[in-house]
Amino acid sequence: MTLGECIYIVDDNEMTSQSLAFFCESLGYETKVWNDPEEFLETYPTLDKIGCIVLDVRMPKKNGLEVFAELKEQKNKLPVIFLTGHGEVRMAVHALKDGAFDFLLKSPEEKELIDVIERALRLSSDLKFKDDQMAYDQKRFDSLTEREKDVVVLVGKGMMNKNIADVLQISEKTVQQHRGSACRKLNLINAVEIADFLRKLKGNQR
Structure with missing residues (x-):
């Protein structure tokens, strides 16, 4: 009980x-x-x-x-x-x-x-x-800036930093900065974890 x-x-x-x-x-x-x-x-x-x-x-x-x-x-x-x-x-x-x-x-x-x-x-x-976990995950994602979200979404699609820089028309160094900041806020380490996080988040929103 x-x-x-x-x-x-x-x-x-x-x-x-x-x-x-x-x-x-x-x-x-x-x-x-x-x-x-x-x-x-x-x-x-x-x-x-x-x-x-x-x-x-x-x-x-x-x-x-x-x-x-x-x-x-x-x-x-x-x-x-x-x-x-x-x-x-x-x-x-x-x-x-x-x-x-x-x-x-x-x-x-x-x-x-x-x-x-x-x-x-x-x-x-x-x-x-x-x-509760769904709400917590959504809150973490909402804490990102719009540019950090853009970078995270592209990382989740398997894109490399250089390709992300080309798509967003920013420098690769800036991509790295946004990616690092986003990973700290989300408490994630690599692209695999980012992709898994986004997949669960998308599933929760259905």
Whole structure:
């Protein structure tokens, strides 16, 4: 368990949601409960902790699949675990194919519930680490001057300093200065590391 993890429970049945929250809290996790899915969707943008969403499939105002679709529109990265009855398994399987993390039949065995939640929280933590690294890499790149960026991009394409100087119409010595300054800011050593850094940065921006 990691400090700051939270299990977000969305279930219109107050007894079921409170029972699940009590069980999760007994394991040391923080929980937040919504019995109204629309209220949850209104609150969702303010959620600021890694965790997972436990989402009931059948709810009167807005069913779990509709909530899940809206979460996807908001670029949700929290793993979603569906709670489903026997007659809703096909719906849950469809949600899995659409990106849900897993589904549990009501009422799940304690061991099964713990296993799914722990896996979902590990994924959430991994995604948060990746997002933080992406933001850090972008910040490092943004710290470069425009000319340093020009040089770095051309280095990443495998060009030698002399060729870069010709393309940018500056001296080779100036290219070396910009390249050295950029490498210090990016904490990179050679062209291979620069190319790898730019490749990851480009992939993160898709």
